[in-house]
Amino acid sequence: MLGQRCLRYANILKEFGEHLESRHQEKGRPENSRWNKSFAIPEDDFSSEARYFFNSALQVYRDIGREISVEVAEIHIALARLVKPRSA
Numbered sequence: 001m002l003g004q005r006c007l008r009y010a011n012i013l014k015e016f017g018e019h020l021e022s023r024h025q026e027k028g029r030p031e032n033s034r035w036n037k038s039f040a041i042p043e044d045d046f047s048s049e050a051r052y053f054f055n056s057a058l059q060v061y062r063d064i065g066r067e068i069s070v071e072v073a074e075i076h077i078a079l080a081r082l083v084k085p086r087s088a
Contacts, residue, residue, distance in 0.1 A: 004060065005060065005063050005064055006060075006064070007064060007066065009060055010057045010060035010061050010064065010066075010071070011057075011071065013053050013054075013056050013057035013060065014053070014054065014057040014071060014074070014075060016053045017050045017051075017052075017053035017054040017057060017075070017078065018050075018078065020046045020047075020049050020050035020053060021038065021046070021047070021050040021078055021081070021082060023046045024038060024041060024044060024046035024047040024050060024082070025037040025038055025041065027041050027042075027044065028040065028041040036081050037081070038081045038082055039081075042084075043084055047082050047084075050078070050082060051079060051082055054075045054078055054079050054082075055079075057071075057075055058072065058075055058076075061075075
């Protein structure tokens with residue numbers, strides 16, 4: 001059963017966020033950063049949609065009582081990679 005309060009739904013949201021993050025990273029260059037492939041890539045639709053899906057997945061994990069899990073930690077790491085430095 002796939003509903004808005006189910007683990008499978010949360011996992012699908014997370015996977016879709018990962019896919020969008022990967023599409024965002026395609027615009028980057030490998031020499032920008034070994035650890036953060038999203039570094040120095042300007043904000044685009046892929047990164048903002050990836051953040052949306054990651055945050056939606058986080059909400060579902062919280063709703064089903066799995067706010068402390070490996071999946072949630074991976075989402076927080078992905079969201080940290082998508083944060084863009086502010087221009088000076």
